Amino acid sequence: MSEAWTTDLVLGCAVLLGASVQRLAGIGFALVAAPVLVLLLGPGDGVTLSNLAAGAISAAGLLGSWRQVRLTAMLPLVLAAACTVPAGAWVAARVPAPALLIGIGVLVTLASALVLRGVRAAALRGVGGALVAGATSGFMNSAAGVGGPAVSLYAVNTGWTAREFLPNAQFYGVLVNAFSLAAKDLPVLSGAAWWLVAAALAGGAAAGRLLAARVPETRARQVVLGLALAGGLTTLAKGFSGLG
Template sequence: MELSLIFLVLGMVVIGAIAQRVAGLGFAMLVSPFLVLALGAHQGVFLVNICGVVSSAIIVPRVWKDIDWSMFRWLTPFSIVGSVVGALLAGSLPQAPLSIIVGSVVLLALLLSLILVRADVTVSGQVPKAAAGFLSGATNSLAGVGGPAVSAYAVLARWPQRPFAATLQPFFVVTGLASIAMKFLTVPDQLPALPAWAWIAVAVFIWGGVLIGERVQRVVSDKHARFFVLCCAFVGAVTALVSGLRAL
């Protein structure tokens, strides 16, 4: 892989890790479209899955006291099933359609977030939790974006921001590991061809992004952080969608 591409990947993972620490989610939604453009749909999503696991694993100890383990135990089993289904579908799709799916999923997530903020609807019970977990796992494997489904559930269930953001971190670790395991079984040749030093640098840059995010969190409101993530994700999603359509 060219050195310029490696530096682009490192820059994106830093920005994604900052967003993940500040807003609780956003790493995948922000980074996925750009990495898909840079590396191709399969390798881009594979790398997003790996980086998402690393960033969330780093954050888990920092938010441990706020994690809602009851909610985690409900969401996670269904997300694993969704991850298996999504990975099997992703392995059978060529680059262009998968790129279109990535862009479409992110755009749909952005639209859904804007609608749900104004919605006066409340959901309860176990079925919505199961559906959110399954959809999150499936979209994580397909597009590298697992946050929108559980984010939509959080808004409709009136799940408070602090335990929601904390619970997502171990949830993303487990869901991401399930997606990665399935992809190693189904499309192992799609692992990005980064040199060993670049993999180490990715981990170090994610750690640095998390530390920067902790400082940014003290001076930037959740509202402004989410707005930044949404704007960047919108640009990346449109670009990935157009790129996929042109490739077709």
């Protein structure tokens, strides 16, 4: 098997896993898949593909739950994210690759640890909390492909149930990833790679839907965040190795 096909296969597996956990837990595509995509494609194309795939899987999940979206509650999050996405894209386009890998690794690792611990903070409640979470999420999503944790922390501090969180997270994921893509060029992939990504997204969505009825939400999130921590640390190590 050629090196290109091996890379495409690993890419497809990362997208499949990320789509499965996103459909299962409401967050997780970027946390699980973005570090792998960045290592395979480089920070620019890796983050952009993560934005594209995460937006697509969020849209698929939203089809059956859009009536449950709290538009009033989501408005501050979306507006704040729209304001900081350009700054994230600017940073991603200008920071050298090793430094950007280190930044992505730190953000993924830190975000995973914070969500895993369920950090509580008064600054993440109410309209002010929504603005803080949205602004942080928009920047992180555009720069590193990981905008979900900030919104997840806002949901925890606001007291949303898992049932309330899922459709709103998917709605937010569609918009923030659309904003991020609008600030960038599409990733450069082979035709075979694009077909693999599409198939992996469809397969992951189906697998996640099946698993959602069988895996407790708490266990699913622990698995997602454990994988994210491993990916973040690997990306961090790759960035430091490139500094020399």
